[in-house]
Amino acid sequence: GAYAVVKEEHVGSGLFNGLGLPAPRLALNAVGGVSSLNLAKTLANGADSTMVTFGGLSKQPVMVPTPKHIFGGINSTGFFLNQWLTDSSKDEVDSTFQELTDMGRAGVLKAPQAQYIPYARGSGMADALLAVREGE
Structure with a gap:
């Protein structure tokens, strides 16, 4: 349930900071290095905020x-x-995938509607992001 998905180069920009969205509590890191630093900076403070690293494309810590x-x-x-697949029992893997399948069928887990809006100054992006924030 993300309000918006932000490309890394726009994290911390005035445009996104001015939207008034809550700070994220989950950051998914596939790169490492400076990218992970930028992601971690955006997270809300608190023990319920987590950065999960699942890749290391930069080959940096x-x-x-x-x-x-x-x-x-x-x-x-x-x-x-x-x-995880190696360490988990077949029953645990099957159960996890069944749970995800059930969540998808129940509409709890679904692919979000998405629209790519290229960033360019004066392109109306601020209006589009405000519409996202307001659920339009």
Whole structure:
């Protein structure tokens, strides 16, 4: 349930900061390096905020600002699907995929409607993002 999905190069820009959206509590990191640093900076403070790293495309270490860990209390964890599949019993894997399938059939888990809006100054993007925020 994201309000908006933001490309990394726009994180922290005045346009997105001015929308008044709540700080995210989940960051999905496939890159590592500076990208992970930027993602971690956006997370809301609190133990219920987590950055999950599932890839390392930059081949650089995951970076999290020290104040976010110490004072913000955010979590950072890794997930390796192949290892999870190896370590889990067949019943656990089947049960997990069945649960995801059931959630999809019940409409709880669904692909969001998406519209790509290229960013260009004066292109009306601010209006489009405000519409997203207001659920239009």
